[in-house]
Amino acid sequence: MASVALAVPSAGFAQDSAQIEELQQQIEELRQQLEQLREQQTETDRKAEQAATEAKKAGDTAEAFTTSGNDKVKLSISGQVDRGVLVTDDGENTDAFFVDNGNSSTRIRLVGEARPVDEVKVGTNIEVQFQSNSSTAVNQRDERNVGPNSFTERKLELYVDHARYGRLWLGQGDTASNGTS
Structure with missing residues (x-):
């Protein structure tokens, strides 16, 4: 065993x-x-x-795509395309709409700057928006081409900046409090 x-x-x-x-x-x-x-x-x-x-x-x-013939002049072009697809469904019908964002629409911006003399700078900020079929206006009853097809100005500003005297802004732009809260 x-x-x-x-x-x-x-x-x-x-x-x-x-x-x-x-x-x-x-x-x-x-x-x-x-x-x-x-x-x-x-x-x-x-x-x-x-x-x-x-x-x-x-x-x-x-190399830059475009250049200025004068180093004292600058122009920047920018913007945003803010289109979207909005889908609605009420249980019976489903629809899709090509819309512009009602909160932040399609925009183009031109920012320019020039130095006519060393101590002076002149600048501009032009921003416009295009809005068609706003997402806040489209619904299942009003399906297409609702709201205005608008082309509106957001900012139209001109400033002169002097080395000794400071900066003077003219036009329609941001308030001094923009971005503070």
Whole structure:
């Protein structure tokens, strides 16, 4: 009976030993996979850094699309297109509308600056908005061409900035409190 008891643990040890060896082999395979992933990540990081460096070089050397014939005059053009799709569903009908955002419509902005003499700078800020099918006016009853197709001014400003006398603003623009809260 003692010999049977000794044989059982040795079979269990052999099985445990085989499982341990199998687990060690799996760990080694996972370690190799991890090392390969690290190498791939390092290569990806290197390529990304190289691409960023090349993009920066290209940006640094890119020429302007348009240039002024006079370094004392600058004009910047910017804006936003703020169109959207508005979907309504009353349980019977589903409709979709192409709208202009009623809170912040499509806009174009012209910002100019000139230095007629060294101590004087003259500038302008012109911002207009276009709005058709306002998202606040479109509904399932009034489906199309609702509200005015408007072209309105938001800012029409002119300023003169003098080195000694300060800045004088004229026109329609922000109030002094804009952006304070």
